Amino acid sequence: MSESYSDVKKLNRIKSRLEALYPIKKLNEKLTRTVREFEKFVFVRHKHEDCDLADLIPKSELDFFRRFFAGYETLLEQEKAKDLIEHRCTAKHCLYKDRVLSRTFSYAESEGKMAGIKKTSKVLVVGSGPFPETAIGYALAFGCEIICLEKRGPFVKRSRKVVEKLGLGKNISIVHGTTTKLKDLKFDKVLVTALAVPKSEILGDLRKSNCDIILRTSFGSSKLVYSPVDADDLKDFEVKAKFVRLGKNFTSSILVRKKGRN
Numbered sequence: 001m002s003e004s005y006s007d008v009k010k011l012n013r014i015k016s017r018l019e020a021l022y023p024i025k026k027l028n029e030k031l032t033r034t035v036r037e038f039e040k041f042v043f044v045r046h047k048h049e050d051c052d053l054a055d056l057i058p059k060s061e062l063d064f065f066r067r068f069f070a071g072y073e074t075l076l077e078q079e080k081a082k083d084l085i086e087h088r089c090t091a092k093h094c095l096y097k098d099r100v101l102s103r104t105f106s107y108a109e110s111e112g113k114m115a116g117i118k119k120t121s122k123v124l125v126v127g128s129g130p131f132p133e134t135a136i137g138y139a140l141a142f143g144c145e146i147i148c149l150e151k152r153g154p155f156v157k158r159s160r161k162v163v164e165k166l167g168l169g170k171n172i173s174i175v176h177g178t179t180t181k182l183k184d185l186k187f188d189k190v191l192v193t194a195l196a197v198p199k200s201e202i203l204g205d206l207r208k209s210n211c212d213i214i215l216r217t218s219f220g221s222s223k224l225v226y227s228p229v230d231a232d233d234l235k236d237f238e239v240k241a242k243f244v245r246l247g248k249n250f251t252s253s254i255l256v257r258k259k260g261r262n
Contacts, residue, residue: 004053004056007045007053007056008053008056008057010041011041011053011057011224014034014037014038014041015061015064015065017034017037018034018035018038018064018065018068019064021034022064022068022071023071024068024071024072024075026075027075027076027079031072035069035072038065038069042221042222042224042225042250045220045221052220052221052223053220053221053224054220054221054223054224055223062223062224065224065225066224066225066226066227069225069226070195073195074129074130074195077129077130077131077133078130078131078158080101080131080133081130081131081158081159081161081162082158084131084162084165084166085158085161085162085165090165090166090167092140095136095140101133103249104133104134104137105133105136105137105140105141106137107137107245107249107251108133108134108137108138108141109137109141109142110243110245111191111214111243111253112137112138112141112142114214114241114243114253114255115189115212115214115241115255116189116212117138117142117144117189118142118144119142119143119144120144121142121144121145121188121189122144122145122146122147122186122187122188122189123135123138123144123145123146123147123187123188123189123190123191124146124147124149124182124185124187124189124190124191125138125146125147125148125149125190125191125193126149126179126190126191126192126193126196126202127149127150127151127192127193127195127196127197128148128149128150128155128159128174128193129150129155129159129193129195130154130155130158130159130162131158131159131162132146132148132150132159132162132163132172132174134191134193135148135172136162136163136166136168136172139168139171139172143171144171145171145172145173146171146172146173147172147173147175147185147187148172148173148174148175149175149177149178149179149181149185150174150175150176150177151176151177151178153176156174156175156176159174160174178205179201179202179205179206180205182205182206182208182209187209187211188211188212189211189212189213189214190206190209190211190212190213190214191213191214191216192206192213192214192215192216193216194216194217194218194226194250194251195226197227199215199227199229199230199233200230200232200233203233203234203236203237207236207258210258210261212240212255212256212257213237213255213256213257214253214254214255215229215253215254215255215256216251216252216253217229217251217252217253217254218250218251218252219244219252222250222251222252225250226250226251229254234256236258236259237256237257237258237259238256238257238258238259239254239255239256240255240256240257241254241255242254242255243255
C-alpha cells in the first residue's frame with residue numbers, strides 16, 4: 001500500500017510537469033525528456049501485469065495522461081512521416097535501423113501471425129494515423145493487402161505520400177472515413193489500433209463484418225497510456241487469442257470473433 005502511495009505521488013509530480021507543456025505544439029528537448037520520464041515510470045510498472053496503478057487515480061487525471069500521450073505520439077508520427085517524405089532512405093534495411101520502427105514491425109509480424117494473416121489476406125486497419133507504421137509492418141512481413149481507414153483528412157494525405165515514397169501502393173491503400181463506410185470495403189481481417197476510439201462504436205459497426213478482429217488494448221499500468229477494451233464492448237464477441245509483449249510496448253493485442261461463428 002505504501003509503495004502504491006509513493007507511486008501516486010511520483011505520478012502527480014510527473015503530471016505537473018506534463019501539464020506545463022500542454023497543449024503540445026511542437027517537439028522539443030524539454031518535452032521529450034519529460035515524456036521519457038513518464039514512459040520509464042510506466043515501463044517499470046508495466047512489467048507486472050497485476051499492477052493497476054491506473055485504478056488509483058481520478059478519471060480526470062487518467063484521461064489527461066491518455067490525451068497527452070496520444071497528442072505526443074501523433075506529433076511523433078507526423079514528424080516521422082515528414083522526415084521520410086522529404087529526406088529518409090526508404091530501403092527496407094534503412095527502415096529497420098530505426099529502433100522504434102523496428103520494434104513496431106516486429107510486434108506487427110508477431111501479432112499478424114497470431115491472427116493468421118497471410119499473403120492473400122485483406123486487412124482493414126482502423127485509425128492508421130499520419131504514419132501507417134503497422135500497415136507498413138504487415139506489408140513487409142506478409143505481402144498482404146491493407147486498407148487503412150483514417151478519419152482525419154490531413155493524415156490521409158500525409159500517409160498516402162508515405163506509402164507512395166515507400167513504393168507500397170500495391171499493398172496499402174488509404175481511405176478517408178470511419179467504420180460507417182464498411183459496406184464499401186472488402187476485407188477478411190481487421191485491426192483496431194490503440195488510438196482508434198470510441199471502441200464501443202467501432203465494434204458496433206464491425207458486428208456485421210463476421211471476420212476476425214485484432215484489438216489493441218492495455219493492461220496494468222499501461223492503462224495510463226491507452227484505454228483498455230471494456231468488457232461490455234466485447235459482449236457480442238469471444239476472445240480467441242491474446243498476444244502480449246512486455247518491455248517497451250504499452251499495448252497488447254487480443255483476437256476476437258463474433259459469438260456463434262466457427
